[in-house]
Amino acid sequence: MEDKMRRVFDEYRALSDEILKPDEPKKERFIQAFKKMLSREENWTFWLPLLTSLDLCVKCNTCAEACPFYVASGRKEIYHPVYRSDLLRRIYKKHFTLTGKIFGGLVGAKDVSEEDINALAESAYRCSVCRRCAYVCPIGVDNGLITRETRKILYELGIAPDEIYHKGTLYQKEYGNATKTPSEAFLNTLEFIKEDLEDEKGIEVEIPVDKVGADYLVINNAGDYYAFLDTIIGQVEVLNAAGLDWTYNTPIENGTNDVVNYGLFFSDKELTDIGRLHLEVVKKLKPKTVVVGECGHAYEALKFLYKDIYPEWRNVRVISVLELFDELIRTGKIKVDPEKNPMPVTYHDPCKLGRLGGLYDEPRRILNAVCKDFREMEPNRDMSVCCGGGGGFAIMHKDDFMTFRMETYGKIKANQIRETGAEIVALACSNCKGQFREIINWHKLDVEWKGIAELIANALVYE
């Protein structure tokens, strides 16, 4: 059996030894990188939320109960949201505040050791940045943001999980998608989808690619074409049934046909780089609307973040595929029959689409229209509990990381699903799909998961 990596924070490891280099000194570089994050010019993107979050916590403990990971861990001290934030905050106070320099530990300032930096690095990957804690905080302190800023500091030192960095953003920049799929293979997949729909359902569909000036440019998570192909097939069927003017795309030159932007999880530099790839595509294809497929974090990036990074992006209309589907149903452009999905269905609100994206009603309207028995999972909407796939976790599984994902967040979700009595969990986000696929196996749930598009396609009525 493979030797376990040295433990530096708890019993898990998210960062490999090659990346974390736990025996290499990094404290001074960390402090220098932190200094950069505290500069309003260098870190303008999140300077205000970072500073207010570092300065204003009154230690009221409201966030503790909101944190799914802390609660599911059996309330282990080291997983308390504020404990984790304080790992960074104590360095801030010690090195960057006058009160910390004068009063030291009395105000929570503390110098740290090299081992503390290792622990801090790992701890930054024990929080999915679901921001449920921020939602309940009476002051507006955001422990999730502190996690993300810590990851940004670590990125400056070259430290980020290889799944989202080396095999994530770097692949996407080099190959046009994080799955390293050449355009030819991508086009073959689309051919396969066409044939599949013809063979299975007797439906002939068009799958336009790289069409210039289409009403809708639909970009999916490239991983969906491998892992969640049924969602894509459903999407193609619905788009065709509606008779829309739409297109998929290849990476073209210097673009991407992958809607993901893993930079969102750990680096504004990577976020910006990937944003440029999306911008290239939009500039070339000039769609009237960009439709983000069933992917939560990509919706956040394309809808909310790019517009202040790239002024040109302000003119780009971005919607989620959920908004499009909802509109198609409401306007009668597609006809659906809920009797075709008779099984009890529940829905998990992805953090990035719900709390961070505001899409609460759209998925519910869709599911009520296409399913006979839609049931809410509790809690839901703004208080929905992260599935544990967020923040990049859905594709991270080295060492015992899967146990971490499954026995904390995963355990909560498994119980929530059981309580609904549903047989199908409807999911609108690729990362959630990746996580629920594992949760269902790990916790031996007698349910299936399905993408929203699949459920709609299944309910389609052709006239």
Next chain:
Amino acid sequence: MDGWEYFVGIVMPYIAIGVFIIAVIVRGLKWATAPRNLDWELFPVPETRGKQIAEMLREIIVLYQVLNYNRKLWFQSLLLHYGLYALGLWLLLTVIGVNAYYLGILGALGVLVGSVLLLLTRLSSSEMRLISNAVQYFNLLLLLATSAVALYSDFFSYKIRDYLLSIIYLSPNPWMFGTEFFYALLLVEVFVIYLPLSSMVHFFAKYFTWDKIRWGVH
């Protein structure tokens, strides 16, 4: 009259007011002039300015976040905050010439009882102890001591109006008070200086965390 009483009664009010104003302006400007951060909202975001103001008022009046998400802390927090609101109102009324003696007493009682209860809550919760530093206890002890000594020294009697006006007219005259008043005054001054420098600055910082960040209003 001792030198320290002279200092506390004549000099320090201006230091306290000065520090308070400068600290509020400096910190306020720092946040107000922050570069526009990337959208980092939390939904639902109230759609209109009116609804946003209503939500803010709900926060101020019922401490909604604490009520909704941390009920164990709510009553104590409410007492403390209402005590402080009452004291703010007392100050205003007194200066404009309304005798609000009992409002002052009630306000100080609210702060006193609220801070004692909050202290007990913090001490009795292992989670809160875990995340607290000395400064959190200091904040509560300062509120507790200030309100207790103010009550003991009959700080809220209407005769304080003459003193307050004398400060405004730049000829401070505290000599109508006994020694215990100066203890209370010293604590009040320390509190006024400390307030905007500490995390208690949330009384106005929250405008930024809500408006600019949570709601993304720019």
